[in-house]
Amino acid sequence: MKIFLAFFVAVGSIVTLGDAGCIAERRKPWWPHKGCMINGKIYPLGHIERTEFCYKCDCEKDQIRCCSCMIDPPQYDGEKCKVIFNRKTCDYDVVQKDDPSKECFSYSRMC
Template identity: 60%
Template sequence: MHGMSSMFLLQKSFLAFLVAMGITVTLGDAYCWTKTHKPGEAKDGCMISGKLYPFGQIERTEDCFACSCSEDRLACCSLFHTPVAYDKKQCKVVFNKKHCDYDVVQKDNPSQLCFVYSRVG
């Protein structure tokens, strides 16, 4: 039993270390969705947000998704993770399309980043 409590303290200390070092903890996987095509619907590729993409793997759409396009279906997963734990009084979330991720910045000074405790996909 003594070894078990030591392991718990070690895990708790390591988590405290991660938080103290400012390392963001990411929860879960990326957000994913699929669309099944009707016969003949996707004869030239897949339509995503008004843009036609060719069949095959799409590394990055304009809306920051990685997709797989076929005549049968379209499957996409986000390339970004949404911040959920940060100082909501002092900070705001802004989507950075260039980096395909959310920046959390100070409301009064958007050039300054805020610390994010966790993100979800």
């Protein structure tokens, strides 16, 4: 379980640096009978639209499969703008360096 949790923490930490990816994990004996465990949180069997670490998952009787919702912003003005990860929306906010309250133009993304 420690390896599983460490993996999710590591992926959650670096997800802001990488592209979308998927993982699969076989059921562990200590998981609840009618659900899956992700980062110590129990999720019911079935589709999980979004976890706290921005994954979409499918919890099945014998395994869990999760894919990252994160997609790097495709293009923005790097001289005037910066990218900030917004964990609430599982997306990147592209804002002006001089005034982070103002958004910069970037292409829309979906999870």
